[in-house]
Amino acid sequence: MRFAIFRTIGVLLLSLSVLSLLWLIRPTPAERIAPTWVVPPSSSGMPERLPTPPLILTPTPAIATEMLLVQPHLDVAIPADLYHPADHLALAKQLDQALVYVSARFGSPPASRMRTQIVHDQSCMLRGLARTDQRVLEVLTCNNLPHRRVINIAAHEFVHQLAYDRYGVVHMQSDLIMLEGIATWGAGNYWLGDSPSFRDFVRDNYRTNLLPLATHYDGRSIHDMNQLYYQWASFVEFLLETHGRERLDALAVTGNREPGSGDYVGVYGIPLGELEQAWQAWQAH
Ligand SMILES: [Zn+2]
Structure with a gap:
């Protein structure tokens, strides 16, 4: 019980810290923290890519207006009214690539699949949080914010999950x-x-x-x-x-x-x- 409470507190604290951090990644004047240019990951040292499965586009049962894009290493859920539907697949692919990149850089892969939940936030305050015990990473964004900034945030959140998987729940404290x-x-x-x-x-x-x-x-x-x-x-x-x-x-x-x-x-x-x-x-x- 104590363990569960500490874990819950840890997740909450982490979420708060991430929420706070992501104030930094508002359009101005903190543009520097969300790099405008992202270097493509080098092919050297990358984990072997799994074959890309066929794209599955299905409304999730809970939220009919949400699309689930199953990627090689990641499930990505995107609200149908966020960004142009034609861009959803590119965003999901770039998130999957970011996970591959940070896994190689961090030095160990995720213990199992995780889900990236993109949330349409009308306040337009870009932010993210890692629910590492649930393997769910959320990024809140809006149509006025470019995709690349969603990916920059997700890259940081992915590493929280990788660290949780490598070190265990104690890392969260x-x-x-x-x-x-x-x-x-x-x-x-x-x-x-x-x-x-x-x-x-x-x-x-x-x-x-x-x-x-x-x-x-x-x-x-x-x-x-x-x-x-x-x-x-x-x-x-x-x-x-x-x-x-x-x-x-x-x-x-x-x-x-x-x-x-x-x-x-x-x-x-x-x-x-x-x-x-x-x-x-x-x-x-
Ligand atoms: Zn963080």
Whole structure:
């Protein structure tokens, strides 16, 4: 029972964090967080593609005006009144490609199929949330928002699911730096635009005013929250490059949702502060 409650709280908190984040991805002035240009995933290192099954277009029983597009790795549900029906298949295919890309980048595939639920939101506030225990990822959008921004958001949400599948439910209560840093890092090109790495992105955009890594975004500006997500992704990139995947995986299941709460000493032998100094030096080059 306690477990179920904690899990529910975790999902709610994650959803809230995602909802908050996606304020960033409104048309202006935070365009930078939703890259206008997305690099096609490289074919190298990608998981083997499954043969594409025949497209199935059927109204779902619960909502007659919704179409379900069954893709090789993903089920995509799109309201019939959202976007032009002729664009639905392209959107579903691009979402499927994004899942393949982030799975290769993250290093492990989803445990089983998941569903991406596109929701027509009249308020036109682009946002997403990951119901990882249900394997449902929602993206709320409207006709005035381009498809690519739906895909950019979904890429981040997909990684939350992959992390849940790799690390288990305990990850949802882990250090916020890891929880959101891994999801942002895993989204890769979908968040980098034309930057080659998160190190470059942070250096080019935030170099003169880095925030302490153990900063919570609660109560801070949208700009700061935006910056924290990118800094955390850069920190994940740094930990991977300098200390390897095994330790990152060990860290990803520690903490209590507070940024900086992970067991850095147990995993790396030094506290976060020392790792952060090394990261800043790495970041500056
Ligand atoms: Zn997130």
